[in-house]
Amino acid sequence: DRLYNDITWQIALIVSFVLLLAIVIAKIIGCTLPLLAKKIKLDPAVMASPFITTLVDAITLIIYCAIAIALL
Secondary structure: OOOHHHHHHHHHHHHHHHHHHHHHHHHHHHHHHHHHHOOOOOOHHHOHHHHHHHHHHHHHHHHHHHHHHHHH
C-alpha cells in the first residue's frame, strides 16, 4: 500500500510540473510567434490559433513523455 502511495505522489508531481511547464511554454510561443511574423512582414493573424495550438500540443507531449520517462 505504501508503494502505491509513493507512485501516486510521483505521478501527481510529474503531471503538475509538466502542466506548469506547458502553460509557460504556451505563453512564450503564443507571444513570440505573432511578433516574429510581424518582424518578417507577415500578417500576425496567420500565426494565430491553429498553428500555435498544434505547435504547443506537440511540444507539450514531447516534454511530458521525456520527463515521465526520465523520472519514472
